[in-house]
Amino acid sequence: MKKLLFPLFAVALMSVSPVSADDTPLGKEMEAFNDAYKAMRRVQDNAEGAKLAREAQEALLKSFSLTPEFVEKGGHPDGKEKAMASYRTQIAQALTMMCQIEAAFLADDKAKVDELVQALRDVKKKGHGEFIEE
Numbered sequence: 001m002k003k004l005l006f007p008l009f010a011v012a013l014m015s016v017s018p019v020s021a022d023d024t025p026l027g028k029e030m031e032a033f034n035d036a037y038k039a040m041r042r043v044q045d046n047a048e049g050a051k052l053a054r055e056a057q058e059a060l061l062k063s064f065s066l067t068p069e070f071v072e073k074g075g076h077p078d079g080k081e082k083a084m085a086s087y088r089t090q091i092a093q094a095l096t097m098m099c100q101i102e103a104a105f106l107a108d109d110k111a112k113v114d115e116l117v118q119a120l121r122d123v124k125k126k127g128h129g130e131f132i133e134e
C-alpha cells in the first residue's frame, strides 16, 4: 500500500506546485540574460566580456517581443497596452546599457563596465517590481 501511496502523493504535489517564472518563454530569456550578466562580472578577458555582453543583448532582443505573465493575466493596474509600452521602454533601456557595456569592454574600460553593471541592478529592480507578481 505504501508503495502505491508515494507515487500518488508525488503526482498530487506536482499538480499543485505553482509554475515558476523561468518556465515561461520570457523567464527562459531572462535566465539566459542573467547567466551572461553574472559571468561578465567575473571575466578577466575583455574580448570574452564583450562576447558575453552580445549574448545578453540577444536575450533582451527576444525579451522585447515577449509579454510578462503578470501583464498577460491582466494583473497590471494600467492595463495591457500601457503596461507593454512601459515594459518595452525598460527592456530597451537595459539593451542600450548592455551595448554600452560591450563598448566599455572593447575600450578596456573596466571602471565603466562596473559602473554600468551596477546601474543595471536598479533597472532590474524597477522592472521586476512592476512586472512580476509578488
Ligand code: HEM
Binding pocket: 021, 022, 024, 025, 026, 027, 030, 031, 033, 034, 037, 067, 068, 069, 070, 086, 087, 088, 090, 091, 094, 120, 121, 123, 124, 127, 128, 131, 132
Ligand atoms: C539586470 C537586469 C535583469 C536581470 C539580471 C533579470 C533576471 C531575471 C531572472 C533570473 C528571471 C527569472 C527568475 C526570477 O523570477 O527571478 C527574471 C524574470 C523576469 N524578469 Fe528579469 N531581469 C532583469 C531585468 C528585467 C527588466 C528590466 C524587466 C522588465 C522590463 C524584467 C522582467 C522580468 C519578468 C516579467 C520576469 C518573469 C517572467 C515572466 O513574466 O514570464 N527583468 N528576470
